[in-house]
Amino acid sequence: MSEDTLFTIRHSTAHVLAKAVMELYPSVKLGVGPVIENGFFYDIAFPEVISEDVLPAIEAKMHEILKRKDTFRREEMSIDEAIAFFKKVHQDFKVELLQDLKEKGTTKVNPEEAMDIDTAKPDVASVYYTGDFVDLCRGPHVANTSEISGAFKLTKLAGAYWRGDEKNPQLTRIYGVAFATQDELDAYLIMIEEAKKRDHRKLGQELDLFAFSPLVGSGLPLFTPKGTIVRKLLEDFVSKLMKPYGYSRVDIPHMAKVDLYKTSGHYEKFADDIFHVSSKKSDDEFIMKPMNCPHHTQIYASRPRSYRDLPIRYSEVTKVYRDENTGQLAGLSRVRSITQDDAHIFCTLEQVKQEALNIYEIITQFYAKFDMPLRIRLSVHDPKYMEKYLGSNETWETSVGILRNVLDGLKKEYEVGVGEAAFYGPKIDFIAKYAIGREWQLATIQLDFNLPERFELEYADADGTKKRPVMVHRAISGSLERFMSVLIEHYAGAFPLWLAPVQVRLAPVGEAHLAFCEKLKGELVELDVRVDLDDSGDKVGAKIRRSAGEKIPWTLVIGDKEVGGEPFNVRVFGQEEALDLDRTALIVELKKHAI
């Protein structure tokens, strides 16, 4: 079955959904119903509040409609006729779409909404009949509902703003998945179940990596000892990769006077997302830092700089605080206290390329370690909306040109994201692909002419004149919180040996072997191995089961044989096929997995 056929089936299933809803709730108003990955959705304004309980009834109605074997009949009419038609049946949203089409030549607000109308024939609108049901649609569709296999399922209900704008009314979006065969649908549903098992929120709690407390507040994760080990290892790893490139570590307070962010321009831009701190001792107004760059500029500005000093590279692993909408907080993926592995490079325009290449090298090595392929995106400004950005179009063209030059020089494939830039400059974003095909934008290299300008940063050039440096912002892991969420799901909680909070579990067979285990543990601790000892009175089987459940990479069962000098039997993640290593080999292997 081709992709096109599947697309058509999904699209036609969306129409059947709309028809089923119309039959059950005759006064609904239909929005749009496009095909999405694995299925479709339909946005519908209901006259009453509905909940997920109604989905089975709608599904049943859909199956009933399929049994009628209605044909899909296409009909074309002028836009004015179509407007009159949909006005008559009180489908206000369709009328709005048609009016837009008539006036602007497109219904596009964002791409996924565009498929209802064929822009190739601007003066003609097409409608599709399914039995007595009519919908504005560019098609194509199956010829008859009998071509739909019935391998679909309505999955969830959500609120969605009409045309994606939060000022517009909110419609009820019904999501569904649809496949060509029941087997494919079943396989998909099983895959979703598997993905749930990897959910970092579930694993984070099971493996004791982080926690939330209602007293501390939502979106403010607390890292347990185990979670903190992983964080520290990630920090150390980035630190090691940065070593050849001349970064200096700095340290700044987590708050600042509001003036700093008024100067930087962040205050105006992100006023709603900033935590405010008031002082009873002075009239100064403070905020929790939502980013680090303004602070770092003030370290740069703390003394006169010469061209001989450049590039100056300040790095820091530190938290920023952002007052995100509560409805979008989610585990570690979206939090209000965010740890950035941040760095800012102050350099000349000529030096930017080399610096970007160095950062690219760090990013590449970092993600290779986790076997995560990277997709590259050049995120540029949208010249149509320059009011969203600081600085002139000319400055932007220059900085985009520099980044493009870097990417072209690397001969790497990349896409261009128009309108994806930060408000102060263009970026190279790195989108990591991880387990079960998910993607997340994590690493970034950003160019910035604006902050040096706003803070009037300078250096003395060779000829004695004052020049303005350029700033490069970069992050490797993105944020430690989000990166950890990705890693937990990537590895399904089973961190590789170098990254696991506990690397080795010693499981003595009986009480007689405890002393030997204590001694071995001491030796391994001396070698910086993260090792613990199961001194419960349980049987060996139970100890292995527990160790495997905790996703500890290596479990060593220790009894008379091992105490007597025979090689250690090492179970990897509890698996039965085990390594046999003598004491020297054991230590050699473990040492290989230090950072």
Add this chain to the structure above:
RNA sequence: GCCGAUGUAGCUCAGUGGUAGAGCAAUACUUUCGUAAAGUAGAGGUCGUGAGUUCGACUCUCACCAUCGGCUCCA
């Protein structure tokens, strides 16, 4: 922030307009055991928080908080 759902023991989950239940975990005791769950016992809960309806609310209603699925946003 918006739409919808959910909230019972540390975890996973039953349950009813008449004062609360299981398994696992934890604790104590017994067992000291060779590769994925030893046995026994006792304990553990203002049923998310607050108000309302009721003779009586964990159950019904409302508000709030938190979480989940989306939308919008993401420096």
